[in-house]
Amino acid sequence: MSSDFIYGQDLASVYEKLTRMAGKAAEADDTAAFLERYSSGRSALELGIGNGRVAVPLSERGVKVEGIDNSDSMLKLLANRNNRIKAWKGDIADFSSEQRYDLVYCVYGTLTLLFRREEQIACLRSAAGALHEQGALVIELRVPALDGFVSRQRTSTTLVDHENTFIKAEVHEPLQQNLMSTLLWFSGTSVRRYPQRIRYVYHQELDTMAEHVGLELAERWGDWARGAFTDMSKRHVSVYRRASL
Numbered sequence: 001m002s003s004d005f006i007y008g009q010d011l012a013s014v015y016e017k018l019t020r021m022a023g024k025a026a027e028a029d030d031t032a033a034f035l036e037r038y039s040s041g042r043s044a045l046e047l048g049i050g051n052g053r054v055a056v057p058l059s060e061r062g063v064k065v066e067g068i069d070n071s072d073s074m075l076k077l078l079a080n081r082n083n084r085i086k087a088w089k090g091d092i093a094d095f096s097s098e099q100r101y102d103l104v105y106c107v108y109g110t111l112t113l114l115f116r117r118e119e120q121i122a123c124l125r126s127a128a129g130a131l132h133e134q135g136a137l138v139i140e141l142r143v144p145a146l147d148g149f150v151s152r153q154r155t156s157t158t159l160v161d162h163e164n165t166f167i168k169a170e171v172h173e174p175l176q177q178n179l180m181s182t183l184l185w186f187s188g189t190s191v192r193r194y195p196q197r198i199r200y201v202y203h204q205e206l207d208t209m210a211e212h213v214g215l216e217l218a219e220r221w222g223d224w225a226r227g228a229f230t231d232m233s234k235r236h237v238s239v240y241r242r243a244s245l
């Protein structure tokens with residue numbers, strides 16, 4: 001993947017603020033409670049572990065969590081927070097693991113940060129290979145929200161307060177299912193830019209990609225509290241297991 005989109009020091013330094021704004025910090029415990037059920041209290045591997053938002057509360061529940069991330073800055077945040085979780089630098093689109101885990105998980109839309117279809121499939125294949133026979137792969141993805149684009153462009157204001165204005169500018173590239181965005185953060189006299197490219201995926205395509213690597217859908221929920229996935233859902237939590245022969 002392009003190094004342009006690796007989370008750098010700048011983004012890592014505001015990651016906690018951004019996850020709080022998105023409500024993702026507040027739901028970390030619910031996420032960990034959900035995941036604990038699938039790890040049987042034993043071993044888990046997080047793909048794109050970041051600052052340990054989920055890995056830390058999951059390990060506090062007694063699960064031995066390990067993780068992969070391609071950002072030194074994010075790995076440093078994790079290490080500063082917790083030195084018991086083993087995490088290493090690697091690309092989730094291209095990894096192999098000798099160890100087998102009860103649970104492999106990839107949350108917060110991280111799979112879509114792999115912005116080519118082949119990379120997403122490669123990631124799922126490696127994840128499947130890292131599972132114990134009875135293990136589970138859990139993926140959290142947003143339902144693609146493509147409303148509001150005009151001439152393939154969309155701009156939205158994500159936060160305004162006395163000190164900060166966050167504006168997101170996006171361009172849609174439908175042939176690649178890519179959204180190229182830049183988050184612009186104005187504060188005081190400074191403007192910071194955080195570019196990102198994602199490849200959005202509908203749940204049915206995710207199922208097809210998973211089937212392609214020998215997995216099958218076991219459960220699908222609309223949130224971490226196991227609410228129903230409906231046509232109003234903004235995201236899904238999908239649980240895959242090895243396909244029965």
Ligand SMILES: C[S@@+](CC[C@H](N)C(=O)[O-])C[C@H]1O[C@@H](n2cnc3c(N)ncnc32)[C@H](O)[C@@H]1O
Pocket residue numbers: 001006007019047048049050051052053054068069070071074090091092093107108109110113114
């Ligand atoms: C949206 S953040 C999620 C972090 C964490 N999983 C959480 O839920 O808070 C995405 C994370 O994936 C990492 N990441 C993105 N692309 C990656 C890749 N190709 N290989 C490994 N890590 C990647 C980023 O550095 C970042 O830490």
